[in-house]
Amino acid sequence: MEVKIKGMKKEDFKDNEYIDKLVDELKQSGQNVVVGKLDQLINWGRSNSLWPLTFATSCCGIEFICLGCARYDMARFGFEVARSSPRQADFMMVAGTIVHRMAPVFRRLYEQLAEPKYVIAVGGCAVSGGPFRKSYHVVKGIDTVVPVDVYIPGCPPRPEAMFYGMMQLQRKVKVERFFGGVNRKKTREDFFKENPLIAEEEHVKE
């Protein structure tokens, strides 16, 4: 399965072993022609119409604004419609530090996103805690709270780097399958099994 993204050559993506592995897995499992074509159509639509949630906590958020503005203009790729309501967004750019107090809010926001949903961790803070890793109040990487699809390092990453990350996400969306086969639901269920939510009531009982 060749993944095509306009404006960037395949070679530029070659360093991404993770996606190549995913594609190989898909090739082995084989697929019905009709379903495969339909999948391709749907994935084409999905990957070209990823609407971000307007979510920013700190410096990276400002670079995210710059991403939408005239010089970088993410509208060109179909990322245009930044929705404020998580119900209508497709992915979350976690631009900035997530701290202890924000973690449950952030988790809820993630749960409010409608399927299919993706998370991009933008910047050092979201990836690992960054410069604030040693702090008493900072979550050491948002992947302990929600499953993350793409990591964009940098402090803050340049808008070009954000584009690269967002295109990797597009690429990831393109190799997925809507009708059976590899889809992300299972991995997400595993994730939540490992990191269960403590119900509010349980805590109150304690």
Next chain:
Amino acid sequence: MADIKEIIGKVCPDAIFEENEKPFAVVPDRDWHKVAEALKQSGYDWLNAVVGEDWGDEMGCIYYMSSSSDGAEVSVKVATADRENPMLHSVSDLWDCARLEEREVFDFFGIKFINHPDMRRFYLRNDWVGYPLRKDYDENPDINPVRLYHEQPDDVSVTYKEEADGSVKEEKVQVFAPEEFVVNIGPQHPATHGVLRFRTSLNGEEIKKIDLVCGYIHRGIEKLCEKLTYPQCIHFFDRQDYFSALMNEHCFCMCVEKALGLEVPRRAQVIRVMMDELSRIASHLLFFGTYCMDLGATTALFYGIRERETILDILEETCGARMTFNYNVVGGVREDIHPNFVKRVKDFIAIMPSRLKEYHTLVTGNVIFKNRLKGVGILSRKDAISYGVAGPSGRASGWACDVRKLKPYSIYGELDFDEVVMDGCDSFDRYLVRMKEIEQSLRILEQLVDNIPDGDYCAKAPKIIKLPAGHWFQEVEACRGVFGVYIDSKGDKTPYRVKINGTCLRLAGVVDHITRGSKIADLITIGGSMDYVVPDIDR
């Protein structure tokens, strides 16, 4: 201004006066409220900072006050030796801004303030265990793990009332009645410019009361600084008010230089001031854009960012980054300016006036825009001082509070520029002050761009920077107002306590006061016109 010793000595004969860079007195807690009152009456009516500190044997606060008209300063230390149940008297009835500042001290040190109307946690969750900035705080992650359940909103607060006989009684205070229609504006909301949370009680479209909840981006920078050496601390200052990154670095470096007695070469001074002014323009441009976007005029954002990108190009060429520069170092700046710098700044100065005109045509003259802003969020001069709302927002209330003029630092004393002061007190003037400050910053740049002197761009600082024992406080005029840094040193490589004192906490704190009775849409207008940056509030 009467002598400090005289003012304080009159009400508190036990006060001890110490030699420091600023007049400094140690006052016992029982006399503190009287002293504060006397100081306020004799002209020290601006509470610059409340610095909580754990000295080991005792805990307490250092209050920095100054005169709102001529900038004369005084600092007072109040402490208690009781670590189990530390209590101090509150001055929140004298200065409104102390209400939030003292809650912050309570949150970090566990010091309870007597007669404070609302003693709840401020930055940390209400089920947080321990007080993180105390020296004996246990950082074991098992005590405070990442909790993924929602904290219970505490609508009941406590206050510690002092009785006539001197005993202290705990009383319950209702924040919101159960039947009130409380809407959460934030933490994830497009208009709060980050993760600030206003719990807003509404009556239809009208706002009855706002409860400010912070800490959704509290990163514990102050605690982190205590473990790092002075040069290592600098990069944190980029990351709180990221629009005034260069000013914040400048402030910290000046504070360290002051403690070391280090002379900064003139070339470095000029470069620092030019960078400050460039970032001030960039910040105000972003304010213009996001403010208009909040009001629904999305296109203005794109125009503002367009010019901001030009500035970012200039900064990037010399400093090597778009936002978090880490450019100032102790003694000067990290790198010399790029050969293109002068030319690009000149180009920028040339185009900017026409662009400003474009903004005014597009937005300022618009009838809807004027109607939305004029007469909305009236903040009187008296309230502005009491709430400590300095910076452009304070100057729109007729309060000349520009530190560049009041207590000139670096080379600002030699420069020719006007302090923009307007007396409309409303959102429209707060907007206009910022737009006019862009012009003044351009004026400063014009004066400096051809006069960058030759010489070193960095003084020779010792390899390992050790500050002598003592404490220092330095303020600069950042984009949003006065930015202060307090450093306490015990003579080590690392600071004993660093307090970062931004204006944004006060800017957000005043929102409740000036929105009462106005519409939800006005909350956006007022919040936007205050132009706070949330990481600067939360640190």
Next chain:
Amino acid sequence: MNTFDFSIVTTWFDNLLNGVMPLWLTTVIECLLIGVGLILVYALLALFYIYYERKLCGAFQCRLGPNRVGPFGLLQSFADMFKILIKELIPINNIDKFLFGLAPYLVIASSFTAFAVLPWGRGLQIIDFNIGVFFLIAVSSIGVLGILLAGWSSNNKFTLIGALRSGAQMVSYELSIGLSVMTIVLLAGTMSVTELVEGQEHLWYIFQGHIPAIIAFLIYIVAGTAETNRGPFDLPEAESELTAGYHTEYSGIHFGYFYLAEYLNLFIVSGVATLLFFGGWMPLHIPGCEGFNNVMDYIPSVVWFVGKAIILSAVIIWFKWTFPRLRIDQLLAFEWKYLLPFNLVNLVLMLIVVAFGWHF
């Protein structure tokens, strides 16, 4: 008049069907065909409008807008459509499930029904009422109901405020729309859509009625913008105040319906403006210039109608990307204190103009 009359085709088709099958079957088949046709037109127009607004807005904001998906980004809205069709519909607890589900359909149905009376071209109209304009105004107000229900049933404070705002706003501005339409009806002396268009054969009403008609047009376009909930009147979904307003809780295709209805209402408002002021499908005729008029007649009537509507919508889109949003009290004061009295005076003015025959 040389413009091609679509009724020739429709009558021929009707006769053809009637020749081979009973009357009731003909009616069923024709209704089905019309329904399918409408849905197609509706979807295509919506897709076009999404692309059109993005490109226009990009131009206002010195950027390019979508240009990577398909040539010039033409396929962007198709990608959005595929995405939104298969997006999850989140089942929400503690809501009124029936009303929550009903609301988007009400909104879409109202704009859908309004399509039925728009004069698409000569003889290309689904129903030709003698009270066509009245019908149009009546059905377009059903949309308010949908929005109110959406806000109420979501059990969310933001949506509730959004719904209340939109209720107040749309009910108020409906008045202005009604009155400005009445001004033109007064001039035309008819409520039938066909007759309204035919009345503009020689000169469009905006020129016929000169001053009062121009005032009526200005009022109509302002009130129409408010009616479609678009900036600067986008209070019900004011992004910076209420996250997404009344449709905060909607996801997937339900949100898609609101999204589509917004664009289609834009088309309907400009379509009605075209009908009332700019001659509907009637080509541009200048009295006295026979040659010019003949050339204009060669352009098909559908192109005239859709073209005019799209140009008018550009104006409304232009409003949105230029002006800041009003506050709710300013919005209502603007309607009740300025637009409405002005409108009433204008109606009297038109009456005088018509009574004394001062119109062209």
